[in-house]
Amino acid sequence: MANKLKEPVYILGVGCTRFGNLLETPEIKGLTLQELAANAVKEALEDSQTDPKDIDAIFVGNVTMHTSTMPATYSQIAKWTGMQFKAGVHFDGACSTTNVGITLGAMGIASGVYKKVLIVGLESTLSQPQKLSPYERETIPTEEMWLWTDYCVNQAYAVPQGYDIFPTYNGLIAQAYCKKYGYSIEEFEKGMFELCRTRRLHGSLNKKAINQETLEDEAARIGYKDPYEFWKSKYNPFLAWPSRLRSAVAPADGASAIVISGEDGLMDYTNMPIEIKGWGVTISDLPWYHEDPTYMHYDRLSFDKAFDMAGITPENIDYLHVHDCSHISSICTAELSGYLPEGKGLKYAEEGRLRFDGDRPMSTHGGRHAFGHAWAASAGADTYEAVKQMRGLCGERQIKSIPKISVVHTHGYAMVSTVMVYGRR
Structure with missing residues (x-):
């Protein structure tokens, strides 16, 4: 067969x-x-x-x-x-x-x-x-x-x-996704921020991961009380607009x-x-x-x-x-x-449903x-x-x-x- x-x-x-x-x-x-x-x-x-x-x-x-x-x-x-x-x-x-x-x-x-x-x-x-x-x-x-x-x-x-x-895999796909489904760039930013928080949470719980620091802890270490402000700061530049560095490999x-x-x-x-x-x-x-x-x-x-x-x-x-x-x-x-x-x-992603304790x-x-x-x-x-x-x-x-x-x-x-x-x- x-x-x-x-x-x-x-x-x-x-x-x-x-x-x-x-x-x-x-x-x-x-x-x-x-x-x-x-x-x-x-x-x-x-x-x-x-x-x-x-x-x-x-x-x-x-x-x-x-x-x-x-x-x-x-x-x-x-x-x-x-x-x-x-x-x-x-x-x-x-x-x-x-x-x-x-x-x-x-x-x-x-x-x-x-x-x-x-x-x-x-x-x-x-x-x-x-x-x-x-x-x-x-x-x-x-x-x-x-x-x-x-x-x-x-x-x-x-x-x-x-x-x-980077432009092909990040920026162009991001722009197309926003246009196709009606997301604003701000909504895209918030979704990517939460998705990165999820990935970094998972990494923080894995002793084999290269990065075991949560996004919140990294933001605090650099001096940001609000991790979303850190997300949009010079420390997380655009890799290929509108995708940022911490949305990549x-x-x-x-x-x-x-x-x-x-x-x-x-x-x-x-x-x-x-x-x-x-x-x-x-x-x-x-x-x-x-x-x-x-x-x-x-x-x-x-x-x-x-x-x-x-x-x-x-x-x-x-x-x-x-x-x-x-x-x-x-x-x-x-x-x-x-x-x-x-x-x-x-x-x-924004709702946290892709986390290990989410429904997806x-x-x-x-x-x-x-x-x-x-x-x-x-x-x-x-x-x-x-x-x-x-x-x-x-x-x-x-x-x-x-x-x-x-x-x-x-x-x-x-x-x-x-x-x-x-x-x-």
Whole structure:
């Protein structure tokens, strides 16, 4: 049957490092990227109750290989994680990388070729090797990092300074959303302010997030009694009008890992397996949208494929993460998925309904702004959060009604649209 797995596949274990800066964040400071990846793998193996020798294949993703000097990422990470002589491959789906890896591994298991597969994503967006040393690193200039990021798009369409993601993903979509649904710029500001407060609240409750300071605490630290005054101040400038700096991604270094298995892997397994019920992957190219910047057709295709494969409708979704490099773009995507009603997402954000304790919880790990964004590792971090929520292990930010169905959407530079559907077994 088309678009169906012939055998069920499950997530047995997940691992994720603290997202931060290898040059300064205490939990990861001074680690090589090999060590960073090994830490995520160690957690995933322990969570899945799996010995490395029982892994049949390892899929490793890394986007900006020039920041790691590891073009042969798979072979190096296999050596550092006890997977030498296993089957494996390096792959790249930009910011969708780790979840694309889950689809590849699931097909390998459902075909009968593999019993257990390990998927790893690792990235450094903030530092690069000094000369050729794997141990000594230095800061990547911001403009250089974004130029390398722009390599993810078709260079035939690029301008000399690189294809500029910020106006396209933030300003133009924001203006179109306001015009389409009749929001004033002031209403847009208030909605974005509340959405950022939600993301930062989630980050403050997550010890793995790059930014664990609430928006209110940041405002007070800088000297503002009213956090909304801080929001509209020089400390939160327009990135691409009318979107501001704190409605956008925070680059990070980090790694994530996932162990998946078929039914055979459930023997003697005592944790809660999470079923990979379905997915949809659609590849596009520039331009991202056509007449309506709030609507990306390839996302529609990915959601339709995933919902069909999983046998669900939007009404079945208990928890949603959508790619939120741009907060207004994430609202558009959540509405397109059917999780939020069209034109109402901004209102839902302003009313606090997208919080972990709201009726439409989203991105409870903090999202790309508060949790941070480590390109190839981030999709795995999104899956990590979904699995933890479905197991009821998220502590203070735990969704009260434990999700039975979670949907995770990622954009690989808005070019690789990936939608994963997970269900409690």
